Amino acid sequence: MDQSKNILKRNGLSITEGRKLILEIFLQSMGALSHADIEKSASVSLDRVTIYRTLQTFVDSGIIHQIPTTDNTILYALCKDSCEAGHHHDNHVHFICMECEKTICMDEVIVPKVQLPKGFEPVNAAMVVKGMCSDCHN
Amino acid sequence: MDQSKNILKRNGLSITEGRKLILEIFLQSMGALSHADIEKSASVSLDRVTIYRTLQTFVDSGIIHQIPTTDNTILYALCKDSCEAGHHHDNHVHFICMECEKTICMDEVIVPKVQLPKGFEPVNAAMVVKGMCSDCHN
DNA sequence: GCCGAATTTGCAATAATGTTGCAAGTTTTT
DNA sequence: AAAAACTTGCAACATTATTGCAAATTCGGC
Ligand SMILES: [Mn+2]
Ligand SMILES: [Mn+2]
Ligand SMILES: [Zn+2]
Ligand SMILES: [Zn+2]
Numbered sequence: 001m002d003q004s005k006n007i008l009k010r011n012g013l014s015i016t017e018g019r020k021l022i023l024e025i026f027l028q029s030m031g032a033l034s035h036a037d038i039e040k041s042a043s044v045s046l047d048r049v050t051i052y053r054t055l056q057t058f059v060d061s062g063i064i065h066q067i068p069t070t071d072n073t074i075l076y077a078l079c080k081d082s083c084e085a086g087h088h089h090d091n092h093v094h095f096i097c098m099e100c101e102k103t104i105c106m107d108e109v110i111v112p113k114v115q116l117p118k119g120f121e122p123v124n125a126a127m128v129v130k131g132m133c134s135d136c137h138n
Numbered sequence: 139m140d141q142s143k144n145i146l147k148r149n150g151l152s153i154t155e156g157r158k159l160i161l162e163i164f165l166q167s168m169g170a171l172s173h174a175d176i177e178k179s180a181s182v183s184l185d186r187v188t189i190y191r192t193l194q195t196f197v198d199s200g201i202i203h204q205i206p207t208t209d210n211t212i213l214y215a216l217c218k219d220s221c222e223a224g225h226h227h228d229n230h231v232h233f234i235c236m237e238c239e240k241t242i243c244m245d246e247v248i249v250p251k252v253q254l255p256k257g258f259e260p261v262n263a264a265m266v267v268k269g270m271c272s273d274c275h276n
Numbered sequence: 277g278c279c280g281a282a283t284t285t286g287c288a289a290t291a292a293t294g295t296t297g298c299a300a301g302t303t304t305t306t
Numbered sequence: 307a308a309a310a311a312c313t314t315g316c317a318a319c320a321t322t323a324t325t326g327c328a329a330a331t332t333c334g335g336c
């Protein structure tokens with residue numbers, strides 16, 4: 001059965017063509033995607049606004065998570081397992097390759113805890129590593 | 139003598155009113171600033187374009203560093219000591235307060251090294267922690 | 277201090293990105 | 307199958323970013 005359909009159903013979202021399409025794009029892509037990436041790679045044309053709204057819906061539902069960047073874009077990637085609406089559990093490191101520009105979720109590499117100064121109460125932490133990915137390394 | 143002037147001189151940049159002004163804003167502010175923040179807090183009006191170009195120049199010179207965010211903005215903060223043109227050494231953790239929205243450079247908290255999968259070569263790493271700052275904590 | 281060369285600035289035009297209201301279309305529920 | 311709930315696309319608008327170029331400023335040598 002349709003994997004994308006399943007994910008939508010599991011998250012209590014209406015099953016629509018647009019949502020399935022965007023979800024397929026995520027499922028097929030290995031790396032993280034920006035709004036622009038999705039707009040480009042959509043076979044059928046999707047309205048920009050629909051993409052904005054769908055990405056927001058997916059983030060809210062815990063289907064995808066955001067990856068901070070330093071270039072006025074937001075990257076999105078599929079959440080693995082346990083994320084729920086209003087409560088993400090993604091705590092893995094993200095790797096941005098400076099050569100091929102791909103952004104990869106390193107699901108096995110957990111963001112380490114750090115000792116903060118007195119009075120600072122952490123809620124969540126993101127870590128982004130830049131460098132050369134294994135494909136580009138050779 | 140003028141601190142901002144010194145910094146510009148040390149970095150081989152022309153000393154202009156705009157650059158001094160923007161640098162003063164950074165020197166007086168404790169936290170990180172966005173383009174919009176600077177545009178607002180500039181006493182004399184500065185052209186948006188000048189601000190863009192100045193921020194880029196400062197980043198290139200190693201005067202300020204960028205902080206990744208998840209909301210389509212880039213935050214900038216003064217580099218401490220050893221950053222040079224084309225080679226930043228900022229490796230401290232950044233803290234974003236979810237209450238007061240301030241972003242703080244935690245100069246004493248170093249981004250920990252992580253073990254990456256085989257073939258991945260790190261060049262630099264950024265870590266952003268969200269939570270409650272010491273001011274807002276009580 | 278003055279002058280020419282080099283750099284920087286502001287403006288205007290343009291592009292890219294993001295938001296909102298609403299009517300029409302689709303999906304879900306009954 | 308019909309009603310209710312939700313989603314989509316369009317249009318209009320708002321915000322943010324980029325580029326070329328002429329005018330202004332700054333710098334280095336005199
Ligand atoms: Mn991820
Ligand atoms: Mn910093
Ligand atoms: Zn690569
Ligand atoms: Zn705070």
